[in-house]
Amino acid sequence: MKSIKYLVVGFFFGIILTKCEAVSWYRIYEMFLFQSFHMYGIIMVAILTGIIGLQVIKRKEIKDIKGNPIVIQDKEKGSTRYWIGGLLFGLGWALVGACPGPIFILIGAGFLSVGLILIGAVLGTFIYGVFKDKLPH
Numbered sequence: 001m002k003s004i005k006y007l008v009v010g011f012f013f014g015i016i017l018t019k020c021e022a023v024s025w026y027r028i029y030e031m032f033l034f035q036s037f038h039m040y041g042i043i044m045v046a047i048l049t050g051i052i053g054l055q056v057i058k059r060k061e062i063k064d065i066k067g068n069p070i071v072i073q074d075k076e077k078g079s080t081r082y083w084i085g086g087l088l089f090g091l092g093w094a095l096v097g098a099c100p101g102p103i104f105i106l107i108g109a110g111f112l113s114v115g116l117i118l119i120g121a122v123l124g125t126f127i128y129g130v131f132k133d134k135l136p137h
Helices: 003-019 026-030 040-059 079-097 100-108 112-134
Strands: none
Touching: 003 100, 026 079, 026 100, 079 112, 100 112
């Protein structure tokens, strides 16, 4: 029963992403060719929302659903891994035209061929899990 609220939020999030065309392959294609500001605007709003949300959580000392304090750990030093990870993520996003969130939205919208992208994403995550201890972190 508790999971229903997350499912409802997910449905609304999916509807919003669909209506603002954030799941459109064409919009993603435009973004990677630097032809349109549309997706960059959406990403900047998401970053701004995250910054504001984290500051509210830190300053108001908001607790989680179980009443425990939310602790946000500082990031470890070192930017190389973030650059490499970001480049790999962006390359995958550019090649398939979808990041992980919209994959489920596109499948729900009836684009069943995106199931292949989902399989690739799950396989990539599995491969990372296998080699995680051997990679520099």
